[in-house]
Amino acid sequence: MQNIEECRDKIFILLGKQLIRFQTVEMRLKSLLKLNRSISFEKNSAPLIIEPLVNNHTLGGLSSKALSSLFIRTQQDENSIANNVENSTRIDMRVEFNLCECSYQQLSSQLQEFVADRNFITHHFQEKFNLSVLDECHNAIDFLLLLEKKHKPFLDQFEQYCLTAQTGIDAQISYLKSNLFKTHFIFPVDEIYQEIKTQIENNHKNNGWVSLTTIAAIILKKFPDSNKKIKLEYGFKNLHDLVLNSGLFLLKFEPTLKGERILIKLNNEDVNFTVIEK
Structure with a gap:
C-alpha cells in the first residue's frame, strides 16, 4: 500500500500533466484563432496585418470565441474579417471547421466541461481534497485518473482539428509561393x-x-x-x-x-x- 508521500507525488505528477493539457489547448486555440487574419497591401506602405486580439483571453473566453468563429455550423460572411480598404490589395486568411449540428453541440459540451474542470483544478482542488489525509489522497488520484479518461476523446479530436488546420495552412503557404499567386x-x-x-x-x-x-x-x-x-x-x-x-x-x-x-x-x-x- 502506498504511503501518503507516494500518493502526494503521484497526485502532483497527475496534476502537472493535467495543467499541461489545459495550457496546450489554450495555446493552440490562440494560434488557431490568430490564423484568421487579413493582410492589406497599400502602395508605398508596409503590409497591415489585422488579426483577432486573443493574447489576454482566458481558456473560457478562447473557447467561446472559437465556437463562434472557428468551429461553425454555417458558412461565415467573407467580409466579416475586415472591411475593404480602397486602393489596396487584401488577402484574407481563413481557417474554419464547418460542423454538423450534432458535432458542434458535442464539441461545445466538451469545451465547457474542459473549462469547468480547469477552473476546478486551479481554484478548488485543494478545497475538495485534503492531501494530509491518506484516503483523501486516494480519492484525489481516482478523480484525476477519471478526469484524464473523460477528456481523452476531446483531446484526440482537438489534435485532429489542429492537424487539419496545419494542412490547410501549408496549402495556403504553397499557394502564396506559387506562380498563380504572383x-x-x-x-x-x-x-x-x-x-x-x-x-x-x-x-x-x-x-x-x-x-x-x-x-x-x-x-x-x-x-x-x-x-x-x-x-x-x-x-x-x-x-x-x-x-x-x-x-x-x-x-x-x-x-x-x-x-x-x-x-x-x-x-x-x-x-x-x-x-x-x-
Whole structure:
C-alpha cells in the first residue's frame, strides 16, 4: 500500500500533466484563432496585418470565441474579417471547421466541461481534497485518473482539428509561393495588364467583350518581350496561357466560320482560394 508521500507525488505528477493539457489547448486555440487574419497591401506602405486580439483571453473566453468563429455550423460572411480598404490589395486568411449540428453541440459540451474542470483544478482542488489525509489522497488520484479518461476523446479530436488546420495552412503557404499567386496579386500592376485593361475598358462594342487575338497582337506590338517576361516572372507559357488559365479574365467562346474565337473581359470579382478537408 502506498504511503501518503507516494500518493502526494503521484497526485502532483497527475496534476502537472493535467495543467499541461489545459495550457496546450489554450495555446493552440490562440494560434488557431490568430490564423484568421487579413493582410492589406497599400502602395508605398508596409503590409497591415489585422488579426483577432486573443493574447489576454482566458481558456473560457478562447473557447467561446472559437465556437463562434472557428468551429461553425454555417458558412461565415467573407467580409466579416475586415472591411475593404480602397486602393489596396487584401488577402484574407481563413481557417474554419464547418460542423454538423450534432458535432458542434458535442464539441461545445466538451469545451465547457474542459473549462469547468480547469477552473476546478486551479481554484478548488485543494478545497475538495485534503492531501494530509491518506484516503483523501486516494480519492484525489481516482478523480484525476477519471478526469484524464473523460477528456481523452476531446483531446484526440482537438489534435485532429489542429492537424487539419496545419494542412490547410501549408496549402495556403504553397499557394502564396506559387506562380498563380504572383499572377493574381502582382500582374495587375504590371504594364502588360494595364494595357490589356485599357484596351478592354475603351472597347464599347460587343457588350465590352474583346477578341483575345486582337489583344495579343496589340500587346506583342507594344511589348515585344511580353511572352518571355510572362514565362519568367509569372510561370505561364505565354500571354494566351495566362489569360486562359489565371482566372483574371472572363472568357467567352464565340463560333466563327473558321471555328471559334475567344473573347475576354476583366474579371473584377474577388479571387478566392479554398482548401476543403474531407
